[in-house]
Amino acid sequence: MALAFSTMAALRFGTGLRPGQAPPESVEEMLGELDAARREKLSFPDGGLLAAKDRIAESTVQLALLKQAGKRADPETKRLNRVRFNIELVNLLTVEEHARFTQTVLSPYGFNERLAGFWLNHFSVNARKEYFMRLIVPLYEAEAIRPHMAGRFADLAKAAVLHPAMLIYLDQVKSIGPNSPQGRKRGKGLNENLARELLELHTLGAGSGYTQADVRNAAFVLTGMTVDRKTYQARYSARIAEPGAKVVCGRSYGGRVRSQSDVEALIEDLAASPETRNHICRKIAAHFIADTPPREVVEAMAVAWKRTDGELAAVYAAMLRHPASWAEEGQKAKPPFDYIVSGLRALSVGADDMRHRGLRPDAPTKAAGTAEGAMPQMTGGAEAMDFDPAALRLRHNPLTVPAVQRLGQPVWQPPSPAGFDDVFSTWIAGGPLAGRIAWARLAAARLGGDRDPRAFLHETLRDAARQDTIDTVLLAPTRQMGIALVLASPEFNRR
Amino acid sequence: MDVDQKMPLSRRAFLTSACCVAAAPLFTSLTLAAAPGDKRLVTVVLRGAMDGLHLVQPYADPAFRLYRPTLAVSPDDGLIDLDGFYGLNPEAQALLPLWKSGELSFVQSVSTPYRNARSHFDGQDVLENGGAVLGDEKTGWLNRALSAIPSPSSRKAVDVNTSAALLLSGENRVDVWSTQTDLTMKTDETAFFERLYRNDPPFAQAIAEAEVIDGSTDTLFADQKRGAKTADIARLAAGMLMQDYRIASFSITGWDTHARQKPAFRAPATDLAAAILTIRETLSPAAWKDTIIVAITEFGRTVRENGSGGTDHGTGGLAVIAGGGIHGGRVIGRWPGLAEDRLLDGRDLMPTGDVRELAAAMLYRQFDISAGNLTNIIFPGLDFSPSSIYLKSV
Numbered sequence: 001m002a003l004a005f006s007t008m009a010a011l012r013f014g015t016g017l018r019p020g021q022a023p024p025e026s027v028e029e030m031l032g033e034l035d036a037a038r039r040e041k042l043s044f045p046d047g048g049l050l051a052a053k054d055r056i057a058e059s060t061v062q063l064a065l066l067k068q069a070g071k072r073a074d075p076e077t078k079r080l081n082r083v084r085f086n087i088e089l090v091n092l093l094t095v096e097e098h099a100r101f102t103q104t105v106l107s108p109y110g111f112n113e114r115l116a117g118f119w120l121n122h123f124s125v126n127a128r129k130e131y132f133m134r135l136i137v138p139l140y141e142a143e144a145i146r147p148h149m150a151g152r153f154a155d156l157a158k159a160a161v162l163h164p165a166m167l168i169y170l171d172q173v174k175s176i177g178p179n180s181p182q183g184r185k186r187g188k189g190l191n192e193n194l195a196r197e198l199l200e201l202h203t204l205g206a207g208s209g210y211t212q213a214d215v216r217n218a219a220f221v222l223t224g225m226t227v228d229r230k231t232y233q234a235r236y237s238a239r240i241a242e243p244g245a246k247v248v249c250g251r252s253y254g255g256r257v258r259s260q261s262d263v264e265a266l267i268e269d270l271a272a273s274p275e276t277r278n279h280i281c282r283k284i285a286a287h288f289i290a291d292t293p294p295r296e297v298v299e300a301m302a303v304a305w306k307r308t309d310g311e312l313a314a315v316y317a318a319m320l321r322h323p324a325s326w327a328e329e330g331q332k333a334k335p336p337f338d339y340i341v342s343g344l345r346a347l348s349v350g351a352d353d354m355r356h357r358g359l360r361p362d363a364p365t366k367a368a369g370t371a372e373g374a375m376p377q378m379t380g381g382a383e384a385m386d387f388d389p390a391a392l393r394l395r396h397n398p399l400t401v402p403a404v405q406r407l408g409q410p411v412w413q414p415p416s417p418a419g420f421d422d423v424f425s426t427w428i429a430g431g432p433l434a435g436r437i438a439w440a441r442l443a444a445a446r447l448g449g450d451r452d453p454r455a456f457l458h459e460t461l462r463d464a465a466r467q468d469t470i471d472t473v474l475l476a477p478t479r480q481m482g483i484a485l486v487l488a489s490p491e492f493n494r495r
Numbered sequence: 496m497d498v499d500q501k502m503p504l505s506r507r508a509f510l511t512s513a514c515c516v517a518a519a520p521l522f523t524s525l526t527l528a529a530a531p532g533d534k535r536l537v538t539v540v541l542r543g544a545m546d547g548l549h550l551v552q553p554y555a556d557p558a559f560r561l562y563r564p565t566l567a568v569s570p571d572d573g574l575i576d577l578d579g580f581y582g583l584n585p586e587a588q589a590l591l592p593l594w595k596s597g598e599l600s601f602v603q604s605v606s607t608p609y610r611n612a613r614s615h616f617d618g619q620d621v622l623e624n625g626g627a628v629l630g631d632e633k634t635g636w637l638n639r640a641l642s643a644i645p646s647p648s649s650r651k652a653v654d655v656n657t658s659a660a661l662l663l664s665g666e667n668r669v670d671v672w673s674t675q676t677d678l679t680m681k682t683d684e685t686a687f688f689e690r691l692y693r694n695d696p697p698f699a700q701a702i703a704e705a706e707v708i709d710g711s712t713d714t715l716f717a718d719q720k721r722g723a724k725t726a727d728i729a730r731l732a733a734g735m736l737m738q739d740y741r742i743a744s745f746s747i748t749g750w751d752t753h754a755r756q757k758p759a760f761r762a763p764a765t766d767l768a769a770a771i772l773t774i775r776e777t778l779s780p781a782a783w784k785d786t787i788i789v790a791i792t793e794f795g796r797t798v799r800e801n802g803s804g805g806t807d808h809g810t811g812g813l814a815v816i817a818g819g820g821i822h823g824g825r826v827i828g829r830w831p832g833l834a835e836d837r838l839l840d841g842r843d844l845m846p847t848g849d850v851r852e853l854a855a856a857m858l859y860r861q862f863d864i865s866a867g868n869l870t871n872i873i874f875p876g877l878d879f880s881p882s883s884i885y886l887k888s889v
Binding site: 425468 | 630633659670673677698753803
């Protein structure tokens with residue numbers, strides 16, 4: 001028997017049921033979320049986009065000052081100051097990582113949050129690529145991914161691919177046209193990394209027919225795109241752009257005079273190709289519905305894409321309006337972030353329960369760790385002896401940031417440009433399941449309170465609850481064990 | 496319109512179809528004892544760029560001391576002579592018996608093809624994905640190797656880690672187990688979870704697997720505390736190799752010694768020695784004979800020490816090989832020399848070997864993977880043949 005629409009909407013297409021928050025009752029309501037979410041104030045970056053940009057600008061100044069001061073300082077002082085500076089950046093990221101949980105757990109727009117997770121993983125970047133990426137990646141999700149998820153795919157692709165986070169992550173900042181003025185002077189050359197992933201991962205898809213020559217020519221077209229290291233804004237520099245026209249997949253880009261519009265035209269054309277359309281539609285359906293998604297759903301999505309020139313809202317609508325999208329519940333395994341988010345939602349966790357844990361009680365009083373953290377102080381040799389970096393680091397909330405790391409999906413740190421795996425067998429196996437059971441028990445102990453497990457089961461899984469789970473929870477020796485069993489149940493891990 | 500027709504047969508998809516045997520459920524076989532004579536491989540990733548010149552010091556080269564006036568240790572100060580040219584850092588002296596018994600070798604001046612940028616992040620990516628350039632491969636070479644092992648019983652691999660490292664990530668099923676993964680349940684509690692999962696096959700299989708591993712981990716650690724130290728990780732890895740796992744991988748961190756390298760080297764060097772010795776102790780003598788441990792790092796460090804008594808990111812590095820069946824007690828690989836004009840960019844040890852060739856040689860030796868698979872799928876573009884010096888040397 002099919003599950004209720006609202007149950008499927010919350011489990012398969014949302015972030016799970018949260019007692020007191022009504023799940024969508026119709027496809028129109030779900031699509032309406034996309035508009036409403038655009039007016040939602042995000043929990044990250046801390047203080048908003050402008051504050052995040054200010055922090056980046058301040059940090060570049062701080063770093064320049066440190067380097068200046070380093071010329072006069074002894075090597076040890078210089079090193080310690082750099083360590084402090086780096087910890088400051090790590091702490092800023094820690095704040096944002098926790099806020100990302102707050103955002104997804106508290107937002108009433110579950111479908112929108114799931115799309116953010118999907119597109120973040122599709123256009124993967126890693127906050128550990130270099131130190132400043134710790135500041136840039138939260139901003140990337142907030143300004144390049146989220147505002148464009150319901151618009152044209154081409155616009156989303158341009159925003160993501162040309163954002164400083166991506167330009168740094170995939171080494172575009174190291175790519176210089178060999179025949180550009182800079183290339184001739186410095187003898188440096190092309191880096192194909194972004195071009196390759198743009199074709200293989202972001203748009204056309206592996207094995208869709210493009211050649212190594214297309215990759216190389218796309219890399220030539222991309223030259224010129226770089227990042228201003230003072231402001232960390234993307235910019236186009238003609239001094240590193242390879243002159244001349246280059247052919248990618250049969251179309252020519254650029255000429256004697258090059259500009260950013262060549263790059264944008266390339267992304268537009270790639271986004272408009274049938275290979276991209278099929279690749280992306282299939283990937284979206286595979287994310288939400290099943291590792292091998294129903295062919296008719298993918299076709300309906302591709303038709304909508306073609307009709308609207310890649311309006312993503314229309315593509316989502318085609319998926320959601322197809323009956324096959326609502327059949328056979330539980331074919332996908334929630335990846336760790338979504339598993340924990342849905343567990344915290346089931347437990348009605350509020351913002352206070354999701355905060356980081358601040359500094360160690362014995363930490364030095366003037367420590368780094370807040371958004372307005374002080375300039376690292378100059379230190380002498382004596383202090384260096386008992387310098388303890390751990391005392392300067394913000395502590396994590398054990399139920400969120402380190403938990404997803406342990407389960408294999410650290411926030412903003414995918415293992416490769418291909419992102420985290422999105423298949424059942426990766427997440428449901430001995431070690432990972434043992435980790436999930438451990439989390440379920442910890443969450444039940446910390447947050448379960450005196451809930452009645454039977455009511456909890458009904459509120460969080462409704463008609464998706466299976467007989468084995470109902471029976472086992474009834475037999476649980478303690479309330480805590482009952483709650484843990486609900487959170488560890490197969491249907492809570494599936495969607 | 497036909498959407499699926501265009502589905503690319505990607506490298507990834509190809510591997511999926513090629514590896515279905517390896518991906519098949521294997522949990523029942525966990526209860527079987529390991530067949531004697533099965534070859535095993537342990538990879539240890541030394542993260543942070545291990546200073547090979549500090550671990551194994553070319554003390555007989557007079558230039559060495561000039562490059563490293565405070566860091567170089569002389570035999571008079573405790574450096575342990577290995578062969579009249581190289582000496583072992585005393586922080587790793589626990590390894591000396593293995594060197595003497597021929598169960599330990601060092602591989603001099605190897606590197607990945609990664610050049611000129613010296614970023615840990617990118618260097619480790621290349622080390623683990625086995626490609627010729629950054630971004631060439633999306634999966635780990637050790638995962639791709641699983642598809643190419645002829646004997647299905649040798650394909651079971653574990654990543655002893657909190658989350659899967661790139662090295663073992665890919666299409667093939669790999670278990671991830673951490674020393675901190677502990678079901679810590681009484682039998683009656685376990686029964687609830689078994690009941691919860693009994694009618695959902697993948698979950699039933701996963702909990703059965705988890706219980707077996709958890710049980711054997713408990714036995715392995717007996718009354719000792721299950722810590723997260725390197726020795727604990729190594730014990731767990733070896734314990735799983737005594738079951739039906741044949742490949743295990745874990746990491747040792749702490750090698751990024753930009754300052755005060757002498758004291759800073761102590762912890763990771765002690766860890767490395769402890770890892771190797773713990774694996775040897777935990778394995779049966781027969782299993783140790785069939786095991787090779789290979790420890791590799793993303794790149795070496797500068798030949799000159801810096802102003803903080805440390806070293807900076809370099810290129811040519813050192814790999815460590817240990818095992819009960821190797822012809823060890825040797826420093827393998829061509830020594831490039833320390834003359835100014837022999838250094839890469841005037842600063843780094845010149846690489847004289849590809850660390851991927853070393854890894855390929857170990858895979859070839861342990862698992863009979865064909866040279867064709869090694870150079871096409873596992874390390875695309877690598878030059879490897881069965882006459883590799885790394886094969887002759889082990």
